[in-house]
Amino acid sequence: MSENFKPIHWADQTADRIIRGKGDKEVYTLASGITPSGVVHFGNFRETMTVDLVARALKARGKNVRFIFSWDDYDTFRKIPRNMPNPEELEKYLFQPIVDTPDPFNKSESYAAHHEANYEGQLHRVDVNPESIYQAKKYRAGDYKNEIKKTLASRDKIAKILNQHRKEDLSNSWWPVSIYCEKCNRDKTSVLNYDGNNELSYVCDLCSHKGKLDLDNTSRVKLPWRLDWPMRWVFEDVDFEPGGKDHSSEGGSYTTAKEIVKDIYGGEAPLYLQYEFVKIKGGAGKMSSSSGEVVTLNDVLNVYEPEIVRWIFASYRTNVEFAVSFDLDVLKAYEDFDRQERLAFGVDSGNQKKVDMAKRVYQLSTVGELPDEMPIQPSFRHLCNLLQINEGNVEKTRSAYEIKNDRDERRFKERSHCALYWLKNYAPDDFKFHVNEKAPAIELNDFQKSFFRNLKSFLENGIDNISTDKELHEKMYDFINEIRESKPDFKPGEVFLPLYQILISKEKGPKLAGFIMSIGKEKILALLNQLDI
Numbered sequence: 001m002s003e004n005f006k007p008i009h010w011a012d013q014t015a016d017r018i019i020r021g022k023g024d025k026e027v028y029t030l031a032s033g034i035t036p037s038g039v040v041h042f043g044n045f046r047e048t049m050t051v052d053l054v055a056r057a058l059k060a061r062g063k064n065v066r067f068i069f070s071w072d073d074y075d076t077f078r079k080i081p082r083n084m085p086n087p088e089e090l091e092k093y094l095f096q097p098i099v100d101t102p103d104p105f106n107k108s109e110s111y112a113a114h115h116e117a118n119y120e121g122q123l124h125r126v127d128v129n130p131e132s133i134y135q136a137k138k139y140r141a142g143d144y145k146n147e148i149k150k151t152l153a154s155r156d157k158i159a160k161i162l163n164q165h166r167k168e169d170l171s172n173s174w175w176p177v178s179i180y181c182e183k184c185n186r187d188k189t190s191v192l193n194y195d196g197n198n199e200l201s202y203v204c205d206l207c208s209h210k211g212k213l214d215l216d217n218t219s220r221v222k223l224p225w226r227l228d229w230p231m232r233w234v235f236e237d238v239d240f241e242p243g244g245k246d247h248s249s250e251g252g253s254y255t256t257a258k259e260i261v262k263d264i265y266g267g268e269a270p271l272y273l274q275y276e277f278v279k280i281k282g283g284a285g286k287m288s289s290s291s292g293e294v295v296t297l298n299d300v301l302n303v304y305e306p307e308i309v310r311w312i313f314a315s316y317r318t319n320v321e322f323a324v325s326f327d328l329d330v331l332k333a334y335e336d337f338d339r340q341e342r343l344a345f346g347v348d349s350g351n352q353k354k355v356d357m358a359k360r361v362y363q364l365s366t367v368g369e370l371p372d373e374m375p376i377q378p379s380f381r382h383l384c385n386l387l388q389i390n391e392g393n394v395e396k397t398r399s400a401y402e403i404k405n406d407r408d409e410r411r412f413k414e415r416s417h418c419a420l421y422w423l424k425n426y427a428p429d430d431f432k433f434h435v436n437e438k439a440p441a442i443e444l445n446d447f448q449k450s451f452f453r454n455l456k457s458f459l460e461n462g463i464d465n466i467s468t469d470k471e472l473h474e475k476m477y478d479f480i481n482e483i484r485e486s487k488p489d490f491k492p493g494e495v496f497l498p499l500y501q502i503l504i505s506k507e508k509g510p511k512l513a514g515f516i517m518s519i520g521k522e523k524i525l526a527l528l529n530q531l532d533i
């Protein structure tokens with residue numbers, strides 16, 4: 001792609017804004033971050049994905065990009081999320097650094113590490129590979145000691161800035177740091193004195209311990225969020241960082257950080273982009289780390305291929321709220337994606353504007369290499385039907401498709417996995433079926449019997465000569481019209497309904513002609529042969 005292509009996508013437009021705003025730089029630093037206070041939920045992913053899309057856009061402009069992901073694991077462990085194992089054990093660590101809280105799953109070295117590794121693994125699945133920065137390590141290594149001194153020395157100036165955005169002024173005993181008590185490791189401490197140089201003394205409000213810290217050699221001091229954020233913008237030379245509504249409100253942390261970064265740390269704020277929330281529709285609970293019912297990126301990846309997850313985010317502007325569906329709309333999402341993929345590869349035609357956008361969104365959605373030719377597109381709906389006909393057997397289902405290359409193989413594998421998972425966990429009951437082996441006992445009148453006799457004989461003698469669903473559909477209507485010669489008001493439902501009952505013991509199901517073709521004549525004949533016709 002040329003470095004001067006026209007920016008039609010918001011990620012490209014944002015990349016151009018960054019280049020214009022920050023000037024020509026050797027490397028552009030884009031940042032995102034989360035406090036690993038619990039399972040990282042899917043709502044957080046919008047921020048990560050927003051940065052990743054802009055990173056790709058900058059790279060498409062030929063720029064070097066550093067995408068940093070800050071794990072705020074030196075934050076305090078404030079609240080035990082619901083549904084965490086061993087809550088009694090976790091309770092002992094409240095108000096200690098999250099990084100010192102043990103992993104209740106006993107898998108990782110800490111509570112923080114557990115949730116960090118988990119999310120990082122999920123990100124790799126959608127080809128998002130940021131450079132992780134673990135804030136506890138940075139703080140404890142003393143990397144920020146000069147910034148901490150600068151912050152303490154600027155206490156009055158900072159309080160003045162913050163007070164402009166507060167209803168009530170900060171108290172005179174407020175200091176712009178939090179200290180983890182050397183004795184009980186909790187951050188419920190108050191600063192007693194700062195000597196203006198290296199010595200900071202404090203008292204613990206919980207265990208009454210009094211301590212003196214040497215700022216050059218302590219790992220106990222941390223900046224609160226409203227200072228931590230702008231401090232790191234300068235420390236890492238951040239050029240772009242998006243934020244959710246919660247940070248973006250008037251007087252919110254972005255407003256104050258923008259002033260603090262300039263007046264206290266002598267830097268400038270990164271380019272900002274506010275993103276809207278993402279909702280979940282159907283089959284899953286509320287998205288919040290503390291509610292316990294958490295939807296994760298992995299949950300979404302159980303239903304959507306990685307490319308489709310990226311594609312959904314790339315398709316919406318960041319200021320648009322959207323929902324990721326787990327209900328029947330999953331079918332629509334797959335159909336939409338397939339249509340856009342066909343547009344992007346020129347398999348379908350559309351107006352130039354739409355084609356250009358489809359291509360750009362598709363490039364931004366790619367996981368791994370952009371394929372030369374369009375991957376196979378097993379319709380999600382049809383795939384669900386075939387998998388059910390084959391009782392979940394993926395290998396058997398695979399034989400219905402012409403798999404040409406590795407990309408096709410991966411598409412088929414991932415889509416089948418998603419279809420099976422969706423059927424098992426989220427599909428509405430009337431979408432699910434099991435093909436009978438034994439025909440249920442049903443009463444048929446003479447007209448119906450004649451239809452089934454005709455159908456049976458066609459399956460025995462004629463079906464091998466047809467190749468499309470449409471031909472079989474027309475054939476069945478020929479049989480119905482034959483009945484109508486003696487019974488003009490005969491309705492198709494009078495044979496289709498019993499046919500569904502015979503096939504799947506339901507009153508409706510997938511479109512019959514295609515369904516019969518997919519099930520195959522042997523199975524259908526075995527059922528029809530059990531009828532008294």
Ligand SMILES: [Zn+2]
Nearest residue numbers: 181184204207
């Ligand atoms: Zn203490």
